[in-house]
Amino acid sequence: MAVKSFKYVIVGGGVSAGYAAREFAKQGVKPGELAIISKEAVAPYERPALSKAYLFPESPARLPGFHVCVGSGGERLLPEWYKEKGIELILSTEIVKADLAAKTLISAAGETFNYQILIIATGSSVIRLTDFGVQGADAKNIYYLREVDDADKLVEAIKAKKNGKVVIVGGGYIGLELSAVMKINNLDVSMVYPEPWCMPRLFTADIAAFYEGFYKNKGIQIIKGTVAVGFTADSNGEVKEVKLKDGRVLEADIVVVGVGGRPLTTLFKGQVEEEKGGIKTDSFFKTSVPNVYAVGDVATFPLKLYKELRRVEHVDHARKSAEQAAKAIKASEEGKTIEEYDYLPFFYSRSFDLLWQFYGDNVGDTVIFGDNNPESPKPKFGSYWIKDGKVLGAFLEGGTPEENKAIAKVARVQPPVENLDVLSKEGLSFACKI
Ligand SMILES: Cc1cc2nc3c(=O)[nH]c(=O)nc-3n(C[C@H](O)[C@H](O)[C@H](O)COP(=O)(O)OP(=O)(O)OC[C@H]3O[C@@H](n4cnc5c(N)ncnc54)[C@H](O)[C@@H]3O)c2cc1C
Incomplete structure (x- = not known):
């Protein structure tokens, strides 16, 4: 069976893999250096589309329409893009064994892949x-x-x-x-x-x-x-x-x-340090094993803002952690350092003509504001989470892009509040003046 060797291998071909590939290309990866090995038969795509526009009866989303990085307003990376950049997309290939000491991966078909640097981006699997x-x-x-x-x-x-x-x-x-x-x-x-x-x-x-x-x-x-x-x-x-x-x-x-889901870490069990159900990393997504990184759903990383290790299953984090890891890898090769990952948790969902966004941490007391009557023609409402006299989390249904930016800022800045009734009355205008 064939043995293939690469400088960088990303195992998993989902959201993180796609965003990591784009960052590697920006940083100047050379042809033949990077491979993505994916169980799926298609190039990385924006997974959230699957439970939304993909299932619409009319004008459904279909590939190649939602390959990464369109979900964050970026360029759509078609399979040809990888070819042009000399990035090898090894699709329909499941890795069934990983030997981190020997720096090898083995596929279900028996192929061996050697790497110098590994990025684990296997995401989650559903609970059945x-x-x-x-x-x-x-x-x-x-x-x-x-x-x-x-x-x-x-x-x-x-x-x-x-x-x-x-x-x-x-x-x-x-x-x-x-x-x-x-x-x-x-x-x-x-x-x-x-x-x-x-x-x-x-x-x-x-x-x-x-x-x-x-x-x-x-x-x-x-x-x-x-x-x-x-x-x-x-x-x-x-x-x-x-x-x-x-x-x-x-x-x-x-x-x-x-x-629910479970992070796919079984390939690496006993070979790498784990924490809170995921693979433990530092702020650069480096694991406990030299030259092995973990990004996206599988990573348990230091969430600087809350000074604790967290694992999150958000598409926004999958994108940003992948970019951070690729930047950190290229910087360390040049003897440089980059800033620590400083993530503000962000999650959103869409259904019917509704769209909500949430930023920050959902801990402490809560207040609700706005029009949350389900019969309203245009409902718009939100909630703040308050702990130790500071606003830590903010939720908004039906916000404009500017209003969503304002609640993100609140969750980042964590402004003090004295009176929850006043906060509830002020509602969105509290966020807009921060
Ligand atoms: C239907 C759906 C809707 C979602 N909607 C939202 C949303 O609205 N908002 C939000 O914030 N988040 C949403 N998410 C979550 C978000 O998509 C994930 O957090 C994100 O995809 C994680 O990226 P990842 O790269 O870590 O994993 P994934 O994107 O899951 O990619 C993992 C890849 O690794 C491959 N793989 C796994 N094991 C192996 C192996 N052994 N060998 C080879 N390949 C392997 C998988 O086949 C897959 O291609 C949604 C998720 C799903 C499933």
Whole structure:
């Protein structure tokens, strides 16, 4: 079997890999020096599109339309771009073994790849109900969404089950985005989740009440406080019913499960230091092993602003951490240093004609402001998180680009507040004057 050697290898071909490649090219990587090895069959693309415009019934997003770096307003890197730069895109190739001491990777087909510097960018994999032995969870038409292949299967199912019934298992952002897009496809949608409200890791009860009300008005049935404990299938093996823990049974032609992800670190277990479920790095995304970096979803990095190690699954961080690592690698070769990574957590989601953004840390007390009536023709509202007399986090639904910039600034600057009632009354104008 062939052995290939590169100066730099990125394992994983998702968001981080694409942004790292662009940064390497900016920094002057030479032809033949850099390879991206990806399990997927396509060049790096903006993954968030998969649960949004990719599933639209009309004018859906399709590759090559959303290759990186269009998601952040940059140039679209088509496969030809990599060719022109002499960056080798090794697609449809899964790495099944990594030996960090020997500096080699081995693919499922048995090829060996040697590297001098490795960047781990394997992202996350979805948690499957079959992992917990949920009865009937291997029935046909039960879907998960992580990669473009998964999205293609969903597109086929939507076509095959016109006007059918969809049950979405999970009330996180994937569940919310998928419920919306399924409804837009004229399917009959029910969402099921165990928590008292949707997106509990970020949303307060007040924020969630708006989205739940909005979704109900769109005709989406929301079932809270229970979980799917089993599925029944018809004689073709296709899912027919979802059994809930509270005894209810929901009819289903399609089930989509969005119950979270896990960082893909198994290849490196026992070879590199881990922390908080991810691969521990410094501010330059260097791991505990010399010449090995980790970026994106898999990295547990020092979040300077909060003086603690964190792992985040945000596309914005995937992009920025990848750029930071590529810059740090090139700088260290020239004996230079670069500034430490100073990330402001940023997360967003879109569904129907809604768009929210969140910046900072969601800890402490909260206040809500603005018009959060789900019946409003143009709802616009937000929330601040306040701890130790300072605003640490800010959320805004329906903001303009300038207003979103203003809440980002609040989360970065952490202005003091004395009176929460006054803050709530001031609302967005508090952010706009910072
Ligand atoms: C459907 C969906 C919607 C999302 N929407 C949003 C959003 O609205 N806002 C937001 O902030 N974030 C969103 N995210 C999260 C965001 O996309 C991720 O945080 C980001 O993609 C992480 O980038 P990454 O490069 O670390 O991993 P990924 O982009 O997942 O890339 C990892 C790549 O590594 C490959 N790989 C893994 N293991 C191997 C192996 N052994 N060998 C070879 N290749 C391998 C994978 O196939 C994949 O190509 C969304 C995620 C999904 C799945």
